[in-house]
Amino acid sequence: MLPRKVWNSVISYPKNIPSRCGTERLKANPRVPSRCALALVKRDLQAHRDISTLKAQERPQHQKTSLPIPTNTSQARSPTTIMASIRRFFYSQLFVTPPKPTGDLTGKTVIVTGSNVGLGKEAARHFTQLNASTVILAVRSIEKGEAARKDIESTTGRSNVVKVMQLDMSSYKSVLDFAQKASKELERVDIAVLNAGVTRAAWEVFEQDESTITVNVVSTFLLAFALLPKLKDTASKFNTRPTLTIVSSEVHEWATFDERNAPEGKLFERLNEKVVNGKEVSLNNRYQVSKLLEVLFVRAFCERYPESDIPVTVNLVNPGFCHS
């Protein structure tokens, strides 16, 4: 149960910021048991769901992202907002071509989760093409990861760069094992792209939560927190500024997120109700809710840890609608 004063302080940011969030606790004690780390992630997610009630002008300038953020749920679903979102969507799909990535990543190490197919694989291919020294494909199937590695090597002509590591986001143990292995075995981590995500057709529970929430939200931020000490370490050892990117989606704007009205501290319980008012919860909307939670969480994280306080750039990307 989240104490009322913490809840209020989240809502009234920036005047009164709650003192700590999971990241610092993990940093203070990197051997924090997984159950505790998980509780911190969940507690923070509980606390941050209402960050959307902040008025736009209360948000620090540097936190304004290109992703449109609804200031409350009803605004998110208003016909005007939806129409604006649809106009933006078609405009960017039809008339905007993202520039081909340029730059030189010589010496840098990049992790991309869910990179055996789709957007993750293409991102890993770009990083390899840009001369990254090590690119980690963090995938749940080593076999599929190896096939992706060979494909990337053959199209980029670079060998001994791409490596495959096991990561199953449906298991918290696997997430923490991966983070520990990466932190121990990799000399540095300059870029972590947390891309793995699911849209589920059937209701399933992983690690006590509905599977979309487990994979897209809780495991994603558990991994983010578990990798953060390594990213900070890389920043200080190599005098650089690492980047932690969460792959979100435009559809976060279309989420109804009725679950936000759950009693204080009961958000995850509400998200675990398969049938509400006699109707099965829509898993299409659940995907949108998961992407909205990602946006809210990153915003809240960045508001608590401004770029001047933390040597890591934390951001979100919206890929648009892509063939994958």
Ligand SMILES: NC(=O)c1ccc[n+]([C@@H]2O[C@H](COP(=O)([O-])OP(=O)(O)OC[C@H]3O[C@@H](n4cnc5c(N)ncnc54)[C@H](OP(=O)(O)O)[C@@H]3O)[C@@H](O)[C@H]2O)c1
């Ligand atoms: N494509 C779009 O139009 C679009 C638009 C907006 C946002 N996005 C976001 O972009 C990201 C990538 O999407 P995509 O279209 O490339 O999807 P995709 O082709 O379905 O790829 C998803 C990746 O996530 C991995 N994954 C799924 N469950 C996992 C788990 N439990 N543990 C580890 N890895 C897991 C998949 O591995 P397996 O192959 O083993 O299943 C796959 O590598 C997602 O976060 C998605 O929400 C996509």
